[in-house]
Amino acid sequence: METITIVLLLLLAVILSGIFSRMVPLPLPRPLFQIALGAIIGMAADWRVTLDPEIFFLLFLPPLLFLDGWRIPREELFKDGKTIVELALGLVIFTVVGMGFFIHWMIPAMPLAVAFALAAVVSPTDPIAVSAIAQRVPIPKRMMHILEGESLLNDASGLVCLRFAIAAALTGAFSVQNAALNFLWVALGGIAVGAGVTWIVGRTKQWISRRYGEEGGSQILISLLIPFGAYLIAEHLHCSGILAAVSAGLTMGFVEARGELEATTRIRRNTVWDVIQFTANGIIFVLLGEQLPEILASSAETVRMTGHHEPWWLAIYVVAINLGLAGLRFLWVWLSFRMTLFRAGQWRTTPNWRIVAAMSFAGVRGAITLAGVLTLPLAMDDGSAFPARDLAIFLAMGVIITSLIVASIGLPWLLNGLQMPAEHDLQAIEDATRIRAAEAAIAEIEKVQHSLAEGRADADLYVSAAARLMDAYRQRIESRAGNAESNALGRRSEEIERSLRLAALRAERTQIFRMVRKRELGSELARKLIRELDLVEARYATTG
The missing domain is CATH 1.20.58 (Methane Monooxygenase Hydroxylase; Chain G, domain 1)
Structure with a gap:
């Protein structure tokens, strides 16, 4: 009973966060309100949600990453493929090495292997957090596509680095050759599993539908099960379940390109997935905030690990880590842009510092960092406590919140009036x-x-x-x-017609509801008429 109550309370917090984010005029992303509401729940109630990292990964990440991979424009992803790979792989390794040594130098009480583990969990950006920022900040399309592609692919490289950092902390040994081979298996195996599962399920589903007919509910349920199946199979084979979910989503876009699904099924399926995305995104950040009171309660003991007694030292460490991450990201993005311009024969051109800075500020951390840091083991092989585990969790939590706040404030200022390179018409x-x-x-x-x-x-x-x-x-x-001028007039005429049609459709619906209230029309016929009007209105509303 208590579990059901907690789930309902989390869902209520997600709903309220959307209301509060619309009420506040500041361009603050919804996750900040969700974290705040989660913290209020954690302080006001005695309930505690124990986050098992494996369950957390399985419940939330596969469907969300699958959906992001499914809906991301594949052409844009492949067009900027080199830049995305440089950010998703090169930047992660660069960040893990640089921040690992920096954190160990700043906090000598944290062993080097643990410092590398913390650097590994804060190195990947989070697609969920990036999408949340984009809802309130008008990020240019091409920049958003690069950020989405990076955040979809850098999770595997960051988590593989984390795996080897933990192994080094437990055993005291590390092999670069084994790490490289393991990374190839984890990455390529995960991609292959995700693509294979989706292709097999998609082809089987299409064959059954052509032969025996289509059932909308089953089609929707199959789309929900695919990411979980790909994730579990990949994890069973010791590959990256995260990359399997992303690969499954990308492959789903190709499988669905045949357009064999019925229109009503597509509409219903999109609605179901929108609800899942909204709910899961919100619960992740509410849970993050719910963990805050417990982490802050042990801050006094945590700060003593660093050799200090004042709690504000923890804030200094969080700020320093964020500055280090931003600095390394700025440097890497600048070098990546320089290489892109060099390959295009524009080696004399200097990258726009505002574009580079915006890409750096947009490196938001989120659920991947939270789930990753919680996978740190509780004890060493000899039974002793894992060193600086609470400190690492606190610092990772601070990085998530700070990166969200900084991106919310910095991105609007950097992007205001920014002239991006011309894109295709x-x-x-x-x-x-x-x-x-x-x-x-x-x-x-x-x-x-x-x-x-x-x-x-x-x-x-x-x-x-x-x-x-x-x-x-x-x-x-x-x-x-026609020509450009006549095309513009034609589109303007369509916009006027669209506005008139929408007004007429709403008037029809209002009249039908009025007749239902006066009992002049039965509810069954009313539902049929309203659904027809809703489908037509959805068609015109999405073209605006």
Whole structure:
């Protein structure tokens, strides 16, 4: 009963965080409100949620990483693939080495292996936190795609570094060759498992649907089970379950490209996944805040490990680690941009410092860091306590909160008026795609009309209905097929028509609900009519 109460309280905190984030005029991301509400719950109630890292990873990360991989624009990911790999692999190793030595130098009481473990868990950025920041800060699209790709792929490299740091702390031995070979197996094996599971499930599902028909509920449930299956199989084979979930999501985009799923199933599935994403994201940060009171309660004892007695030394360490992370990230991003410009033959061009600084500030830490630091063992092989474990957890928690606050404040200032390099004209591509789709629709209408009307007495009804539909499609082609000025006028006309249609649809729905309240219309028929209006409105609302 207590577990159910805690779950309901966490869900309530997620709902309230969304309300508070909209009430506050400052551009603060929702995770900060969720952390604050979690801390209030932790201080006000005697309940404590014991976070088992393995369960935490399994429940939250596979579906969220799968969804991010599924929805990320694959073309943009591959276009900036070199930059993303440099950040996801090179920057992580650079950060682990640099911050490991820095933390050990700053806090000699923390053994070097533990310092490397802490550096490993704070090195990966978090896709969940990055997405939360982007909801309140207008990050340019290409920069956002690079950040999303980096945060999806750098988890495996950071967690592999963590695994070897823990092994070195427990055994006192470390082998670069074994680490490199293990990393290749963990990374490539995870990618292969995720892609293989999704492809097999997708092809099997499509074969069954073509042969025996489609059931929407089963299709949605299958999409929910795929990330968990890929994660568990990869972990069983000692590969990266995280990379398996990401790879499964990317592969899902290719599998679904055939478009064989029914439209209503896609709508329902998207709704289910949106709810899961919103709920899981929120619970992660509420749980993070719920752990804060317990960690702060032991801060006095924790600070004594460092040889000091004043608790504010912990704040100094957190700030120093964040500055170190930002400095290393700034340096690496600058060098990466220089290499990109050099490969493009623009070796005399200097990277824009504001773009480099924005990429550095956007390196937000989140759930991956929290879950990773909690995997530190409680005891050594000889039964003694694992050195500086509480201190490492406190510092990791401080890094998460500080990076969120700094990104929320720094990114709007850095991105204000920032001129990004020119990107492809997506509007021209959209216009051309709409024209080709409309031409295909006209051809299909003509073919179907002739086949249906042949030999029928009411053939003129088919002709008139087809003519009305084809006129609508021809109007769409004309509005998109002219020069730039006429295209702009056509789009403006579409926007006006869209506004009028939305107003008319809302008026229809209001009238139907009014008739239901007056008992002039039954609820079953009302639900059918409202659903039709909702689907039409969703179509026009998403084109705005």
